[in-house]
């Protein structure tokens with residue numbers, strides 16, 4: 351592993367960005383835990399982001415992108431390099447053109463829950479299956495967020511992104527090879543997504559949004575500090591079908607177990623919550639214990655769905671813009 355590069359102000363001082371050195375990341379995630387970013391940068395323009403990425407690339411500085419932090423655990427020691435946040439208006443704009451023939455372009459920093467409501471208000475169908483999922487548009491695309499009613503992929507037409515070299519690319523959905531909680535996104539930052547939204551009966555769309563949201567509320571501990579499902583639902587080698595990770599965790603006797611401030615939800619075994627004062631290390635230790643117990647009990651290995659940012663993997667592969 352090469353020596354870590356220290357980020358200096360020269361990287362951003364002449365750019366149209368807001369930058370905070372040694373920025374606490376915990377408050378920007380749903381877990382509310384974890385360490386600091388060496389520097390947190392919120393670009394105000396796409397040009398500033400492009401130049402920033404080009405400079406990071408040529409100075410060998412790792413870039414990560416933070417969405418709403420709903421699927422993210424930052425380890426307690428924090429991360430080096432640059433963390434980008436797309437919370438300025440240039441990255442949150444929505445161009446509502448869903449007339450059935452044109453796509454609707456939405457900035458990657460936009461709040462998905464608000465978009466679901468707004469599209470229903472406008473009588474546009476295509477996003478209601480995502481009701482209640484906390485995300486930015488970029489995070490929802492990257493994770494192909496979804497659930498029992500459908501996923502993000504089903505209405506994405508294409509995305510616009512900046513590659514790790516700061517090059518603009520537009521990628522059609524077909525090339526993103528969307529799958530269960532994943533897609534083949536090249537390393538870089540999604541800056542906008544185009545959705546195929548179709549006009550429909552506003553009353554019907556609102557009803558569907560409510561149905562999806564009510565179902566989610568009745569099955570998941572939405573008020574806990576968590577990052578949603580800790581593990582992906584695994585394929586059971588015996589049946590070849592996807593098995594519920596929550597059920598396996600329950601069968602392994604891990605519901606309600608805790609380490610430090612971290613606990614496995616009694617409501618949904620695949621949610622690892624965090625009490626006040628708990629740490630990212632508590633969460634990682636409990637997730638590991640759950641993984642081991644399920645493996646011992648069922649012979650099935652659970653893969654994490656939650657993305658973990660840690661110093662340990664830094665610069666292990668400089669083509670990556672994030673730690674998997």
Ligand SMILES: Cc1cc2nc3c(=O)[nH]c(=O)nc-3n(C[C@H](O)[C@H](O)[C@H](O)COP(=O)(O)OP(=O)(O)OC[C@H]3O[C@@H](n4cnc5c(N)ncnc54)[C@H](O)[C@@H]3O)c2cc1C
Pocket residue numbers: 380414415416417418419420421422436458459482483484485486487488489490491492493494495496497531538539540541570571572573576577578579657672
């Ligand atoms: C209470 C709760 C309920 C949840 N329920 C669900 C659910 O029902 N279904 C579901 O699928 N998920 C669920 N989740 C998880 C989470 O909502 C999704 O994974 C969501 O897509 C995360 O989006 P985000 O913007 O918060 O991304 P973050 O958590 O900030 O980041 C996740 C990953 O996406 C990357 N990323 C973020 N923005 C971009 C971008 N612009 N370009 C490229 N990469 C980017 C990050 O680098 C990181 O690798 C839940 C989470 C919580 C806390």
